[in-house]
Amino acid sequence: MVKLVVMYGHPKDPEAFEAYYSETHLPIAAKIKGLSKVEFTKFVGTPDGGKPIHYRMAELYFESLEELQNQMATPEGQAAVKDIPNFATGGVDVMIGEV
Amino acid sequence: MVKLVVMYGHPKDPEAFEAYYSETHLPIAAKIKGLSKVEFTKFVGTPDGGKPIHYRMAELYFESLEELQNQMATPEGQAAVKDIPNFATGGVDVMIGEV
Numbered sequence: 001m002v003k004l005v006v007m008y009g010h011p012k013d014p015e016a017f018e019a020y021y022s023e024t025h026l027p028i029a030a031k032i033k034g035l036s037k038v039e040f041t042k043f044v045g046t047p048d049g050g051k052p053i054h055y056r057m058a059e060l061y062f063e064s065l066e067e068l069q070n071q072m073a074t075p076e077g078q079a080a081v082k083d084i085p086n087f088a089t090g091g092v093d094v095m096i097g098e099v
Numbered sequence: 100m101v102k103l104v105v106m107y108g109h110p111k112d113p114e115a116f117e118a119y120y121s122e123t124h125l126p127i128a129a130k131i132k133g134l135s136k137v138e139f140t141k142f143v144g145t146p147d148g149g150k151p152i153h154y155r156m157a158e159l160y161f162e163s164l165e166e167l168q169n170q171m172a173t174p175e176g177q178a179a180v181k182d183i184p185n186f187a188t189g190g191v192d193v194m195i196g197e198v
Contacts, residue, residue: 047193072146097140099138
């Protein structure tokens, strides 16, 4: 199994991020085909009580690296990728991981 | 569900990291109680063919934030935390996330 890991930095306006993320971005991303599982994480702290370095993480699981690459290259995959700059005002790191 | 997310930077010596991680660190971390699930990820690339910013990620799932905090405060939890500097030569970010 592989996953696309999207790490979001802290946005300039968290309320605006949350509204756009849930109402606009996730419906666009939901059209990506071939997903085995998705998991959305909101970071709430660190073990020593500090502020987490990242704000949110989205994990999109696929059966294989080839499937991930094929699906992310489709119009649906590209639409989700191209939408990220519309709300990710704290920056974003996107990585492919083997689980 | 909550998870402790450990993001490792690229180590100075990946072979030494992998050996220590599998032979020493994971057996120490396996003694942590109350885990609902664990997932280990090795980053292999980015969608545009670049080098991923992080090297590895470990995710430790617990039923609740209280359970996470209680278990990480035990001798078993603290032993795992204190072992991290012994091999994480590329640095580490540890965050708590709500799933």
